[in-house]
Amino acid sequence: MKKLVYGAAASFALATSAMAASGDNTLNIAWKSELTTLDRFNSASPEINIVQHLVFDGLIYRDPDTFKYEPALATSWEFTDDKTLELGLRKGVTFQNGEPFNADDVVATIKYITDPDNPIVTGNNTSWIDSAAKIDDYKVRINLKEPFPAAVEYLAGPIPMYPNEYLASVGKEGFSTKPIGTGPYRVTGSEPGRSITFERNDTYWDGSPKGKPSIGKIVQRTIPDANTQVAELLSGGIDWMWRVPEDQASKLGDVGNVTVQANETMRVGFILFDSSGRAGESPFQKVAVRRAISHAIDRESMSKKLVGGGSRSVHTLCFPLQFGCTDEGAVKYEYSPDKAKKMLAEAGYPEGFEFDIYAFSNRPYTEAVVNYLRAVGVQANLRFQQFPALFKKLQAGEIQAAHMNWGSYGISDVSALTSRFFKGGKTDYAQDKDVQTWIEKADASVNGDERKQLYKKALDRIADQAYALPMFSYVNYLAFSSDLKLPPQADEFPHLYRASWK
Amino acid sequence: MAAFALRRVLLAALVAITVSAIAFGLLYLSGDPVRALAGENATDEVIQRLSQEYGFDRPIGEQFLSWLGRAITGDFGKSIYFNTHVADMIWDRLPITMALGVMALGFAICLSIPLGVLAALRPNTFVDKAALTISLFGQALPNFWFAILLIILFGLTLRWLPISGNSSFAHFILPAVALGYYATPAFMRLIRAEMMDVLASDYIRTARAKGLSTSSVLFKHALRNAIIPVVSLAAVQLGFMLGGSVIIEQVFAIKGLGALAWESISRSDYPVVQALVLVISVIYVGLTLCADLLNAAIDPRLRHGH
Numbered sequence: 001m002k003k004l005v006y007g008a009a010a011s012f013a014l015a016t017s018a019m020a021a022s023g024d025n026t027l028n029i030a031w032k033s034e035l036t037t038l039d040r041f042n043s044a045s046p047e048i049n050i051v052q053h054l055v056f057d058g059l060i061y062r063d064p065d066t067f068k069y070e071p072a073l074a075t076s077w078e079f080t081d082d083k084t085l086e087l088g089l090r091k092g093v094t095f096q097n098g099e100p101f102n103a104d105d106v107v108a109t110i111k112y113i114t115d116p117d118n119p120i121v122t123g124n125n126t127s128w129i130d131s132a133a134k135i136d137d138y139k140v141r142i143n144l145k146e147p148f149p150a151a152v153e154y155l156a157g158p159i160p161m162y163p164n165e166y167l168a169s170v171g172k173e174g175f176s177t178k179p180i181g182t183g184p185y186r187v188t189g190s191e192p193g194r195s196i197t198f199e200r201n202d203t204y205w206d207g208s209p210k211g212k213p214s215i216g217k218i219v220q221r222t223i224p225d226a227n228t229q230v231a232e233l234l235s236g237g238i239d240w241m242w243r244v245p246e247d248q249a250s251k252l253g254d255v256g257n258v259t260v261q262a263n264e265t266m267r268v269g270f271i272l273f274d275s276s277g278r279a280g281e282s283p284f285q286k287v288a289v290r291r292a293i294s295h296a297i298d299r300e301s302m303s304k305k306l307v308g309g310g311s312r313s314v315h316t317l318c319f320p321l322q323f324g325c326t327d328e329g330a331v332k333y334e335y336s337p338d339k340a341k342k343m344l345a346e347a348g349y350p351e352g353f354e355f356d357i358y359a360f361s362n363r364p365y366t367e368a369v370v371n372y373l374r375a376v377g378v379q380a381n382l383r384f385q386q387f388p389a390l391f392k393k394l395q396a397g398e399i400q401a402a403h404m405n406w407g408s409y410g411i412s413d414v415s416a417l418t419s420r421f422f423k424g425g426k427t428d429y430a431q432d433k434d435v436q437t438w439i440e441k442a443d444a445s446v447n448g449d450e451r452k453q454l455y456k457k458a459l460d461r462i463a464d465q466a467y468a469l470p471m472f473s474y475v476n477y478l479a480f481s482s483d484l485k486l487p488p489q490a491d492e493f494p495h496l497y498r499a500s501w502k
Numbered sequence: 503m504a505a506f507a508l509r510r511v512l513l514a515a516l517v518a519i520t521v522s523a524i525a526f527g528l529l530y531l532s533g534d535p536v537r538a539l540a541g542e543n544a545t546d547e548v549i550q551r552l553s554q555e556y557g558f559d560r561p562i563g564e565q566f567l568s569w570l571g572r573a574i575t576g577d578f579g580k581s582i583y584f585n586t587h588v589a590d591m592i593w594d595r596l597p598i599t600m601a602l603g604v605m606a607l608g609f610a611i612c613l614s615i616p617l618g619v620l621a622a623l624r625p626n627t628f629v630d631k632a633a634l635t636i637s638l639f640g641q642a643l644p645n646f647w648f649a650i651l652l653i654i655l656f657g658l659t660l661r662w663l664p665i666s667g668n669s670s671f672a673h674f675i676l677p678a679v680a681l682g683y684y685a686t687p688a689f690m691r692l693i694r695a696e697m698m699d700v701l702a703s704d705y706i707r708t709a710r711a712k713g714l715s716t717s718s719v720l721f722k723h724a725l726r727n728a729i730i731p732v733v734s735l736a737a738v739q740l741g742f743m744l745g746g747s748v749i750i751e752q753v754f755a756i757k758g759l760g761a762l763a764w765e766s767i768s769r770s771d772y773p774v775v776q777a778l779v780l781v782i783s784v785i786y787v788g789l790t791l792c793a794d795l796l797n798a799a800i801d802p803r804l805r806h807g808h
Contacts (some may be wrong), residue, residue: 036583194757223755231653386768
């Protein structure tokens with residue numbers, strides 16, 4: 001018995017020492033999903049964006065509050081013609097391993113992400129790039145496949161710069177656990193999927209729009225269960241968590257030592273219907289059925305009650321602040337279960353029908369959709385999967401209906417959302433030739449007004465035909481220790497390099 | 503005994519082979535495994551190259567045999583998502599889950615022995631019923647919910663124990679309790695039954711008649727004999743706990759085999775799922791085999807039962 005008591009006492013001591021560790025200049029953070037790689041170009045997980053902000057810099061920086069472009073690793077950029085972008089590079093920047101940054105790194109990074117033999121996972125973000133060429137040590141030219149006016153927005157987004165020599169020596173696999181960038185934090189330890197340790201890069205280059213980081217060390221742990229994360233936050237085991245479910249966020253707001261921050265994000269939810277019958281014969285091939293479903297779901301009240309925190313319902317498939325996004329004059333489907341039932345009956349489904357709806361996050365949202373559909377006699381079976389598995393199915397053309405949400409990789413341009421699902425690619429379930437042509441033209445046009453007009457035509461048609469039902473914008477709830485100072489931001493992925501202790 | 507043992511070992515081997523065939527078949531549930539390996543943007547050339555590299559262009563029987571051959575030598579291929587060797591991932595995490603399983607088992611036994619002995623001493627009384635209720639709660643409570651209650655009480659309110667992770671011994675206490683509680687009724691009932699049998703036997707009466715103290719009779723003579731079958735039950739329960747750890751590891755953010763299984767399934771990382779199904783079931787088969795042999799060694803009647 002005595003031994004047992006001593007054993008217990010010893011373990012208490014261990015436990016308290018582990019908790020006290022957060023008292024130094026260490027920010028302990030947790031998130032839910034496992035990052036399978038720290039190579040930005042080979043991960044589609046939202047969390048990779050947080051890592052990217054910490055470890056890497058891009059050529060151009062987009063201010064997270066104003067969305068204005070600022071020089072980062074490139075000090076100037078200019079389109080010399082529709083398909084050529086010339087950039088002047090910053091001198092005196094070194095990577096975290098001491099390698100100097102210059103044109104060779106840009107060329108190597110572009111080569112890495114456009115190599116047809118080793119396709120990257122986020123290839124859609126870089127498919128507009130043809131190649132890059134060095135003009136001199138601090139000047140590069142990026143050649144575009146076609147005119148692509150959103151190029152600067154993409155370069156300021158998910159395209160960070162990698163060091164050429166280091167990348168060549170460790171390869172894709174080595175880079176996945178030990179990445180090197182020019183960013184304010186370097187990765188000093190990583191166990192794939194379990195934890196990542198970031199330490200402040202004390203030689204971070206002067207003049208960066210990110211500023212000099214304040215916190216010395218950031219330790220990330222993967223905690224799959226949201227309840228456990230909350231318990232850790234309340235007990236001081238972690239200092240920061242994100243993607244807090246709405247119900248927990250409102251409860252956490254009442255607790256004294258926790259700050260809850262609600263940021264509306266560019267992420268938009270929508271239900272994608274298999275209008276063209278890619279997955280076989282289905283009721284969704286009838287436009288009347290798709291319209292009926294659109295009337296059956298009360299998006300307004302879902303947005304207000306389920307999401308909260310400034311979420312808005314949307315009527316066209318894009319985020320209102322994205323370039324090219326508008327719902328002016330577009331068909332809007334008001335909530336009316338009676339109308340939905342009548343339309344279903346007219347379309348030949350008086351008794352409703354049954355189908356599988358796929359989803360990968362925010363399960364309660366999809367459950368609400370299932371309930372709304374049940375009320376009009378339609379039985380939707382929820383198939384919940386992790387994103388990579390669902391996305392594969394989606395691309396293979398095997399899905400009847402999917403409750404999707406898309407963060408556009410933070411890119412404030414309609415081409416990052418609407419074009420992904422309606423331009424004729426693997427995720428195009430509408431196969432509408434007109435829409436495809438309009439979007440192709442819009443993506444490649446250098447004339448802003450023309451782009452807007454073409455996107456509007458496409459968005460109107462998508463709404464009229466109800467190829468997809470746009471739902472609402474998502475809100476990202478952050479919860480963190482009240483000792484932490486973290487400015488709110490307008491884009492989705494937290495910029496933790498801005499954090500400091502009060 | 504030797505013939506019995508041989509029969510048992512052969513049977514276990516058969517089960518293992520059947521399980522491995524099922525595990526191998528899992529890969530084909532995902533549709534085309536090459537596409538899964540190649541990723542979403544792969545060109546046809548890449549797919550063809552991978553198909554040859556991994557041998558997916560050969561007949562399925564041949565593929566199975568070569569997969570089994572490699573699996574026996576510990577080569578399970580690479581994870582689709584982590585691009586690391588599956589065997590390394592499993593070796594990394596096996597000790598964590600084993601430690602959790604053994605601790606959970608330890609907790610279950612420590613709780614059920616006193617309960618079982620008490621119940622056996624006072625059968626069909628209030629004490630007996632109370633002991634049964636305590637242990638039955640373990641089986642009735644969903645373990646993820648019980649786990650959250652433990653976290654709230656010991657992690658948040660009292661702050662005695664860390665809530666999640668697996669970096670120290672203390673981290674394993676709550677998960678071990680949550681996992682082990684479930685197994686308590688099985689142990690409790692077995693100990694109670696065995697103790698009642700033993701207490702009614704002649705040699706205990708003799709021991710009592712000799713004037714030995716109650717505690718000496720109970721612990722030196724009775725419990726020592728009653729506990730033997732518990733050992734073989736423990737082997738089987740340990741196998742169950744490896745499976746049960748899927749949820750518990752998720753709640754407590756323990757990076758063991760259970761968490762790996764859960765995440766790999768939801769990511770459709772089939773090489774990892776295959777290897778885990780195989781490894782966990784082989785461990786289970788091995789433990790059951792040990793339990794059978796142990797039982798047979800103790801109780802000769804079992805050897806001739808079949």
